[in-house]
Amino acid sequence: MSGRLSVVGLGPGGDPWLTHEASTLLGEAEDIFGYGPYLARLTLSPHQRAHASDNREERARAEAALALAAAGAKVAVVSGGDPGVFAMAAAVVEAIEAGPLEWRALPLQVSPGISAMLGAAARLGAPLGHDFCAISLSDNLKPWAIIAQRLKAAAEGDFVIALYNPASKARPDAVVDAFALLRALKHADTPVALARAVGRSDERILLTRLADVDTGLIDMATLVLVGSSETRFVERPGQPTLMLTPRTYGARR
């Protein structure tokens, strides 16, 4: 069997945040599967075939990619950000687990990417400088009770919280409910960043505090960062304000 499959992270923006390994794997692939807008970011050679699918068809995309690799092709599946974080790597491994035995024999390479929270954190300075957690607000695949339990645990643990998929079409009120829950558990002055389209030309970063967050500004392209009790803003004349979660806990200025 000569076929193989790679799952390649594109990072949250354009080429600057692509890794060298990702560029190499994309260049070697004969068939590239992905969500249409991600494929549109790539420059393909004439011998490469793009297979675009909708964002909701991750499992079917994974199965089609595995079937083609099992037939002998060099296949890549692309993912925005990091493929391991709420993205295509899990869909591919789930498909391998449930699929025919020959899929398990395929060489599989997951190539990491800059996840959205790392891109947003880079723009903001150092909001993830201390312990943090990442929670997807999409409840397509998990009940709201689990999301609420995790938000509560994240608040009790005083983690910085990164919220992914905050405006799922399946549950548009999730972000409203999530902020209601967080406001009941955390200080009103907790710093919050809404980082939209990070790394893209329409990037927009908004800094606010927990009591003032306008959830109407949060869409599916937004990564939300909610600070810990230690997180603070550092203002700079003529430069963007920074968001800092210091390395030292319990040593307020």
Place this chain on the structure above:
Amino acid sequence: MSGRLSVVGLGPGGDPWLTHEASTLLGEAEDIFGYGPYLARLTLSPHQRAHASDNREERARAEAALALAAAGAKVAVVSGGDPGVFAMAAAVVEAIEAGPLEWRALPLQVSPGISAMLGAAARLGAPLGHDFCAISLSDNLKPWAIIAQRLKAAAEGDFVIALYNPASKARPDAVVDAFALLRALKHADTPVALARAVGRSDERILLTRLADVDTGLIDMATLVLVGSSETRFVERPGQPTLMLTPRTYGARR
């Protein structure tokens, strides 16, 4: 003022996981500060100066880099993995906050990198496919009570847990105490991965279960991943076993 400062993530391994932006920024820098072993990974031009320092001198390194940038130099500070995750970005922003006003006026660019947990997750398949948190076990900078509170919250929230700095010299028993705490709160069969030196030539991945973890195998180069109640292994004939946290919660096979 013509000086500027970048804080550049090198990723956990060698060049393949470096981003294009990181390569560009390293090429443009006149002075590069960092922990000696990270600087040793770079190929510098004759016009570039390397300023190596010990791993425990992060704040002093940040201050020296800022002072040189304020004097007009193009300065880069390098960080293993992602500079925003338990690394140099927070040290730099803390130094800016506490330093002279001119440091706040400097252009600052944080360039994200592949954090160790993303590199480890890529090697393992998809252990971070669902909600997760990252906790540093180093208590140089925070009391053990906070670490314990966060481990407890992470277990109660049923997050996948990534443990950074698991074998701090300042508290070598931290990892033993952390596993004792996790074993009391989570199922004995919970999948655990010890991912050592990921992306380097001496990379070594060990898969086990919570009850069987040998903490003697965990050193400072090890990233520890502890699964959620949903995490499982997927065995493959002739290929490495995968670790999967599925996207769907509560749908056991």
